[in-house]
Amino acid sequence: MAAMSPAADPVLVARALRRAFRGVRALDGVDVDLAAGEAVALLGPNGAGKTTLLTILAGVARRDEGSLEWAAGAAPRVGWVPQRPALYPRLSARENLRLFAALERAGDPDALAEELLGRADLTEFADRTAANLSTGTLQRLNLAIALAGRPSVLLLDEPTATLSPDQRLRLWKWLDELRDAGMALMFSTQSVDEAMRRGDRLVVLAAGRVLFTGTSQEMVAAHGVGGGGDAEAAELAFMRLVTGLPGTDGAG
Amino acid sequence: MRAAALIFRKDLLLLARAPALLLVLVVYPVLVALLIALALQGDERRPDVAVVNLDTSGRTVAVGERRLGVEDYLERLSEDVDVRRLDADAAAAALDQGRVSAVLTIPEGFIADLQSGVRRPALMVAASRRSPIEADAIVRRLEAAVYRLNQSLATGYVNQVLRLVDFVVDGGRIGIFGRTGDALGLRRSRVLVTDLQKRLRAAGDLRSAAELGPLVNFIEETRRNLDLAKPAANAIRAPIALEVTEGAPGREPLSAFGFAGALLVSLGLAGVLLAAAAMSAEREDHALARLARGLISSWALVAEKMAFTAVACLVVGLALLGGVAVATDLAVGRWGLWLATLLLAGLAFGAFGVLAGALARETRSALLIALMLALPLLAIGLLPDSGAASAISQIVPFGPAFDAFQTLLVEPTIDAGDISVTLGHLALLAVVFGAAAALAVSRKARA
Numbered sequence: 001m002a003a004m005s006p007a008a009d010p011v012l013v014a015r016a017l018r019r020a021f022r023g024v025r026a027l028d029g030v031d032v033d034l035a036a037g038e039a040v041a042l043l044g045p046n047g048a049g050k051t052t053l054l055t056i057l058a059g060v061a062r063r064d065e066g067s068l069e070w071a072a073g074a075a076p077r078v079g080w081v082p083q084r085p086a087l088y089p090r091l092s093a094r095e096n097l098r099l100f101a102a103l104e105r106a107g108d109p110d111a112l113a114e115e116l117l118g119r120a121d122l123t124e125f126a127d128r129t130a131a132n133l134s135t136g137t138l139q140r141l142n143l144a145i146a147l148a149g150r151p152s153v154l155l156l157d158e159p160t161a162t163l164s165p166d167q168r169l170r171l172w173k174w175l176d177e178l179r180d181a182g183m184a185l186m187f188s189t190q191s192v193d194e195a196m197r198r199g200d201r202l203v204v205l206a207a208g209r210v211l212f213t214g215t216s217q218e219m220v221a222a223h224g225v226g227g228g229g230d231a232e233a234a235e236l237a238f239m240r241l242v243t244g245l246p247g248t249d250g251a252g
Numbered sequence: 253m254r255a256a257a258l259i260f261r262k263d264l265l266l267l268a269r270a271p272a273l274l275l276v277l278v279v280y281p282v283l284v285a286l287l288i289a290l291a292l293q294g295d296e297r298r299p300d301v302a303v304v305n306l307d308t309s310g311r312t313v314a315v316g317e318r319r320l321g322v323e324d325y326l327e328r329l330s331e332d333v334d335v336r337r338l339d340a341d342a343a344a345a346a347l348d349q350g351r352v353s354a355v356l357t358i359p360e361g362f363i364a365d366l367q368s369g370v371r372r373p374a375l376m377v378a379a380s381r382r383s384p385i386e387a388d389a390i391v392r393r394l395e396a397a398v399y400r401l402n403q404s405l406a407t408g409y410v411n412q413v414l415r416l417v418d419f420v421v422d423g424g425r426i427g428i429f430g431r432t433g434d435a436l437g438l439r440r441s442r443v444l445v446t447d448l449q450k451r452l453r454a455a456g457d458l459r460s461a462a463e464l465g466p467l468v469n470f471i472e473e474t475r476r477n478l479d480l481a482k483p484a485a486n487a488i489r490a491p492i493a494l495e496v497t498e499g500a501p502g503r504e505p506l507s508a509f510g511f512a513g514a515l516l517v518s519l520g521l522a523g524v525l526l527a528a529a530a531m532s533a534e535r536e537d538h539a540l541a542r543l544a545r546g547l548i549s550s551w552a553l554v555a556e557k558m559a560f561t562a563v564a565c566l567v568v569g570l571a572l573l574g575g576v577a578v579a580t581d582l583a584v585g586r587w588g589l590w591l592a593t594l595l596l597a598g599l600a601f602g603a604f605g606v607l608a609g610a611l612a613r614e615t616r617s618a619l620l621i622a623l624m625l626a627l628p629l630l631a632i633g634l635l636p637d638s639g640a641a642s643a644i645s646q647i648v649p650f651g652p653a654f655d656a657f658q659t660l661l662v663e664p665t666i667d668a669g670d671i672s673v674t675l676g677h678l679a680l681l682a683v684v685f686g687a688a689a690a691l692a693v694s695r696k697a698r699a
Binding site for chain 2: 059080082084087089095099102
């Protein structure tokens with residue numbers, strides 16, 4: 001069964017989250033935690049419920065059942081980075097940032113927009129319409145918009161799915177900086193390697209259920225065949241986990 | 253409010269950046285307005301009327317110096333309707349199948365009765381039962397045609413009577429009502445009698461001369477009375493005259509009804525489509541999910557789209573009205589009321605469009621839904637008051653908007669109470685459709 005390793009100082013505690021779409025269970029009693037300065041990777045195949053879980057946590061979608069508690073009883077500022085950029089394609093990068101900064105009630109939306117343009121390496125594309133930006137640049141703008149509300153928690157839905165390797169590195173460099181600054185990250189991915197490298201903890205989802213929560217080493221130890229912490233062993237452990245094959249524990 | 257203002261500004265910016273859309277928004281309503289106005293001010297379709305002529309005698313009746321027969325009547329009738337000559341069975345079948353609007357039967361002996369002056373001839377009309385409005389219009393047209401024929405006959409008869417009066421007064425040889433003769437006439441009778449009086453007096457027969465006095469007086473009195481008969485007969489022939497004077501030469505004015513219809517179709521379509529596109533674009537761009545995370549409430553977002561549409565309708569509507577005021581002879585005026593009406597109509601069209609836009613995931617689908625909903629409802633809005641169609645047009649914004657447009661363009665005086673009710677109706681529909689749209693947006697945003 002899933003090994004629960006709750007976060008030490010959680011900013012978010014979600015318990016027994018359930019959601020169904022026309023009778024199909026997308027989430028079936030999911031528990032997750034997230035601590036400040038922590039990066040949690042949601043790992044799972046297509047249709048596992050990763051996006052549904054993130055949209056519920058982000059307040060974009062509703063939950064049918066379950067509880068959602070934030071640290072100190074109040075919801076922190078949550079930044080939401082959907083897989084498909086949520087912005088206005090016919091506005092420029094600068095105009096998008098100014099608009100969302102103003103909507104987030106930033107004291108000085110223009111100054112915040114300029115700051116985010118700089119942090120996202122978007123200055124040279126600032127006046128280009130979003131529709132004319134490359135995929136990687138657009139994803140950086142998508143992330144910059146999510147940061148316009150100065151969030152303490154950032155939820156990212158497969159942020160690197162459409163990016164080239166260099167674009168991925170660039171994006172993760174920025175996300176690592178944010179995490180180092182104390183921001184809590186929860187991101188979904190289908191890449192075991194990315195989850196291992198970027199996540200402090202992994203939450204493995206399949207068919208709307210949490211199959212495992214813990215570090216990659218713990219996953220390999222529990223579900224791998226032969227131990228070790230390398231990517232190949234973790235990949236194998238993940239495959240055994242989601243296909244229901246018995247691992248080290250199960251093989252007993 | 254602040255968030256709505258920011259989104260409003262964004263929508264204006266996006267609209268300004270889409271020159272093709274802007275052009276369509278301005279040019280399309282103008283083109284639609286012109287087409288609708290031309291269509292509505294053109295000649296009405298002439299109804300088809302089946303004529304069953306059972307009077308095959310070929311007889312004619314003398315009216316003045318002319319002779320009128322059935323063919324003359326049918327020729328006059330064809331000025332008002334398209335005459336289809338059929339036998340009785342074919343005419344009944346055509347009426348039943350809706351191929352003619354009415355059947356007019358000329359009975360056997362029609363002209364003979366007219367000629368006799370004893371029996372009053374009657375034409376028989378059977379109008380279609382399928383459309384009471386059209387049947388009523390047909391009967392009125394036929395009544396007007398019979399009235400004109402009666403008037404023509406009356407004129408002929410009166411002229412004959414007046415010639416008879418002249419004949420009685422002045423005497424002479426005349427042929428009238430089929431008879432000819434030579435008469436002395438009152439004028440010459442008076443001359444003869446007064447001459448006889450003079451000769452009797454000269455002969456010393458004063459008594460006989462005096463006895464002729466009442467006869468002279470009678471002749472004089474009769475002549476005077478018959479002189480009065482002429483204006484009286486003319487008055488009977490046409491008690492009320494309609495004097496038609498041509499207007500000042502210049503541009504052809506658009507009919508107020510046509511322009512009201514054009515304004516409804518152009519603003520209704522432009523408003524609904526703009527609102528639907530603006531709302532669905534938020535969804536298509538995936539921005540709605542971000543906005544719905546507390547940046548703006550669905551109510552405020554819908555209100556913003558409604559206001560955006562209202563401003564667009566106001567600008568386009570005022571441009572159309574200004575163009576009409578400058579380029580045609582149609583009196584526009586009442587600008588204060590127009591301002592309120594265009595804003596409220598724009599809000600209502602916007603709410604309707606936002607609801608359509610919220611139902612679709614993509615802008616193209618939203619536009620298709622909006623168009624499919626708006627077109628038939630607009631057509632119903634243009635129909636005259638008639639039962640179910642009228643009721644339907646009143647529960648969507650198009651009916652009351654058309655009422656308001658017509659009132660402002662047509663009514664000589666505006667009743668404050670009536671226009672307030674119409675504008676209140678528009679405002680109520682804006683609120684109802686706006687609320688429905690807000691609920692739909694809320695459901696779609698947090699699926």
